[in-house]
Amino acid sequence: MQLLKNRILVTGAYGLLGSNLLELSIGNYTLYGMARALRPDVNMPGIEYIEGDIVDRKRVLDVIKAVQPNVIINAAAYTNVDGSEDDREACWKTNVDGVANLAYAAKLIDARLVHVSTDYVFDGTKKSPYKEDDRVNPLGFYAKSKLAGENALIAAGANAAIARTMILYGKSKSSGLNFVTWVIEQLRSNKPIRIVDDQVGQPTLASELAEALIKLALSDCDGIFHISGSEALSRYDFTLEIADLFRLDKSLISRTTTEALQQKAPRPMHSEFDLSRLQAELGVTMSGAWAGLQKFKARYPLI
Numbered sequence: 001m002q003l004l005k006n007r008i009l010v011t012g013a014y015g016l017l018g019s020n021l022l023e024l025s026i027g028n029y030t031l032y033g034m035a036r037a038l039r040p041d042v043n044m045p046g047i048e049y050i051e052g053d054i055v056d057r058k059r060v061l062d063v064i065k066a067v068q069p070n071v072i073i074n075a076a077a078y079t080n081v082d083g084s085e086d087d088r089e090a091c092w093k094t095n096v097d098g099v100a101n102l103a104y105a106a107k108l109i110d111a112r113l114v115h116v117s118t119d120y121v122f123d124g125t126k127k128s129p130y131k132e133d134d135r136v137n138p139l140g141f142y143a144k145s146k147l148a149g150e151n152a153l154i155a156a157g158a159n160a161a162i163a164r165t166m167i168l169y170g171k172s173k174s175s176g177l178n179f180v181t182w183v184i185e186q187l188r189s190n191k192p193i194r195i196v197d198d199q200v201g202q203p204t205l206a207s208e209l210a211e212a213l214i215k216l217a218l219s220d221c222d223g224i225f226h227i228s229g230s231e232a233l234s235r236y237d238f239t240l241e242i243a244d245l246f247r248l249d250k251s252l253i254s255r256t257t258t259e260a261l262q263q264k265a266p267r268p269m270h271s272e273f274d275l276s277r278l279q280a281e282l283g284v285t286m287s288g289a290w291a292g293l294q295k296f297k298a299r300y301p302l303i
């Protein structure tokens with residue numbers, strides 16, 4: 001008898017995380033990718049793409065009832081941290097109402113929902129790595145919306161887990177620039193860049209996060225998990241590592257501070273994660289910064 005394949009629906013199908021989740025899973029599961037607008041030019045064989053905005057409750061219900069996934073992974077989000085300060089309604093609708101819609105639909109058909117959140121739910125003032133149950137205190141509007149999304153999911157009472165992550169990088173056919181690919185692009189074009197040396201976090205390779213999320217999705221663990229690269233370093237030090245590995249001109253990189261950069265949204269300065277729950281309950285170990293970059297380069301040698 002052939003075992004039934006898991007049916008996995010990924011929202012944010014063309015985003016950095018969503019596309020990594022789908023690419024990695026081709027052949028192993030029956031895959032559906034939901035996106036606001038279809039992009040046939042970057043579609044991958046082995047994935048059925050479906051148009052749908054997560055803010056539209058009726059559309060979400062129709063898609064989920066039609067597809068009958070046993071697992072839904074929400075990688076869709078309003079992710080423009082600074083933009084959210086001015087574009088509050090759009091941010092809230094996607095990051096809170098959208099999550100509530102998915103939770104409602106998941107509960108209705110008894111599907112499991114894994115939702116992705118952020119280290120920005122913390123204010124960054126804790127002196128040791130953040131555990132999942134540490135006190136939250138989001139600083140900017142994006143961060144507040146992500147925390148409200150977590151709470152909407154918990155309130156819905158669906159079979160669900162939340163994965164908080166940070167500083168995602170990687171590549172796919174459809175994804176746009178992220179911190180690492182931006183640094184590479186700037187340095188390759190001989191453009192000087194100024195990078196903050198006072199924001200410390202754990203860079204996370206999107207494909208590694210995707211593997212961990214699939215594991216979480218297929219487990220029966222619930223609650224919140226911290227999932228990120230295992231090593232904390234400043235953006236500046238991470239940029240030097242990128243330049244080293246890709247043999248780029250480090251003299252183009254100079255230090256700056258968050259205060260001098262004047263980013264619109266406030267951010268936590270130190271948001272290291274304690275990854276012990278991930279290790280203990282899912283047996284997942286994440287790479288440090290250099291090892292993650294090496295994996296990335298090995299996977300995309302032509303970048």
Ligand SMILES: NC(=O)c1ccc[n+]([C@@H]2O[C@H](COP(=O)([O-])OP(=O)(O)OC[C@H]3O[C@@H](n4cnc5c(N)ncnc54)[C@H](OP(=O)(O)O)[C@@H]3O)[C@@H](O)[C@H]2O)c1
Nearest residue numbers: 012014015016017036053054076077079118165166167168
């Ligand atoms: N990137 C990071 O450093 C980082 C750090 C911490 C946490 N996270 C979290 O990780 C998750 C994945 O982030 P990412 O880096 O992969 O983001 P991303 O590349 O910006 O992708 C987000 C995707 O969501 C889609 N989307 C936005 N609003 C939507 C809506 N209303 N309905 C359906 N789709 C919608 C976007 O589609 P369009 O192209 O149509 O806008 C895009 O494809 C998010 O929950 C984010 O908050 C990311």
